[in-house]
Amino acid sequence: MSQENTYTPPKVWTADKENGGKFAKTNAPTAGARHEQKLPKGDAPLQLYSLNTPNGVKVNILLEELADCGVTGADYDAYKIDIGEGDQFGSGFVEINPNSKIPALVDYSAEEPVTLFESGAILLYLAEKYGKFVPTGLGQARADCLSWVMWQMGAAPYLGGGFGHFYAYAPEPMEYPINRFAMETKRQLDVLDKHLANSEYMCGDGADNYTIADIIIWAWYGQLALGKLYDDAATFLQVESYTHVQRWATMIAERPAVKRAVDLALQPIK
Ligand SMILES: N[C@@H](CCC(=O)N[C@@H](CS)C(=O)NCC(=O)O)C(=O)O
Numbered sequence: 001m002s003q004e005n006t007y008t009p010p011k012v013w014t015a016d017k018e019n020g021g022k023f024a025k026t027n028a029p030t031a032g033a034r035h036e037q038k039l040p041k042g043d044a045p046l047q048l049y050s051l052n053t054p055n056g057v058k059v060n061i062l063l064e065e066l067a068d069c070g071v072t073g074a075d076y077d078a079y080k081i082d083i084g085e086g087d088q089f090g091s092g093f094v095e096i097n098p099n100s101k102i103p104a105l106v107d108y109s110a111e112e113p114v115t116l117f118e119s120g121a122i123l124l125y126l127a128e129k130y131g132k133f134v135p136t137g138l139g140q141a142r143a144d145c146l147s148w149v150m151w152q153m154g155a156a157p158y159l160g161g162g163f164g165h166f167y168a169y170a171p172e173p174m175e176y177p178i179n180r181f182a183m184e185t186k187r188q189l190d191v192l193d194k195h196l197a198n199s200e201y202m203c204g205d206g207a208d209n210y211t212i213a214d215i216i217i218w219a220w221y222g223q224l225a226l227g228k229l230y231d232d233a234a235t236f237l238q239v240e241s242y243t244h245v246q247r248w249a250t251m252i253a254e255r256p257a258v259k260r261a262v263d264l265a266l267q268p269i270k
Pocket of ligand 1 (some may be wrong): 120
């Protein structure tokens with residue numbers, strides 16, 4: 001059935017007005033730096049420029065888990081990139097991430113500074129560098145871990161950019177996109193629930209099999225299941241019905257590193 005107030009797209013799209021959504025002030029169809037910016041740099045080998053959103057929290061968790069493992073050389077300074085204020089479009093941040101999205105990281109302990117963006121790339125780089133939370137070798141264990149990490153990177157935009165945007169940030173509720181993305185989000189939760197019915201962690205049983213796959217998926221789907229994302233979304237999506245996801249999400253939320261990571265103190269950049 002067609003909806004009232006239908007919109008007929010023009011032949012050529014132009015940015016002729018703000019879209020009215022929560023991030024309308026910063027959204028634009030162009031990339032690149034919008035203002036000069038010198039990012040601060042501390043003394044630690046790793047410099048993180050981020051925010052405690054699900055994508056940012058992923059990196060916080062891994063860094064805090066590495067600290068709890070007693071790994072040396074993984075100290076970091078963490079700075080707040082306020083995406084509501086447009087810090088992601090400053091020249092200093094864009095030099096590290098041309099895509100202008102948190103999180104971004106610089107590793108100064110390498111021979112030449114190594115810059116990274118995309119949370120999946122950052123997690124894999126850190127896990128491999130410190131030899132923790134990712135299986136090595138070419139066997140099934142590593143294959144599973146990489147598959148689930150990539151699953152999350154492909155799946156979460158339907159949850160965040162799709163469901164979350166239309167449910168919580170759009171200027172008014174719109175039935176078609178909310179239905180479309182609620183359905184896909186619930187399908188994804190069911191993928192996880194069926195998998196976690198037979199697996200304590202994403203890639204096997206026992207705490208030794210806690211990997212970056214758990215970390216990256218928990219930041220979105222674990223927090224969603226625990227009612228931490230998008231106001232009433234937990235009720236709307238009936239997240240309590242995914243009992244295996246609930247068990248896993250609660251188990252990970254209780255880890256000391258995760259507790260610290262979700263509310264990590266971030267230093268101001270100016
Ligand atoms: N695929 C990216 C997504 C990063 C992302 O979307 N970050 C959001 C915050 S959660 C952001 O920086 N948004 C700012 C903007 O779009 O201007 C990743 O996983 O790192």
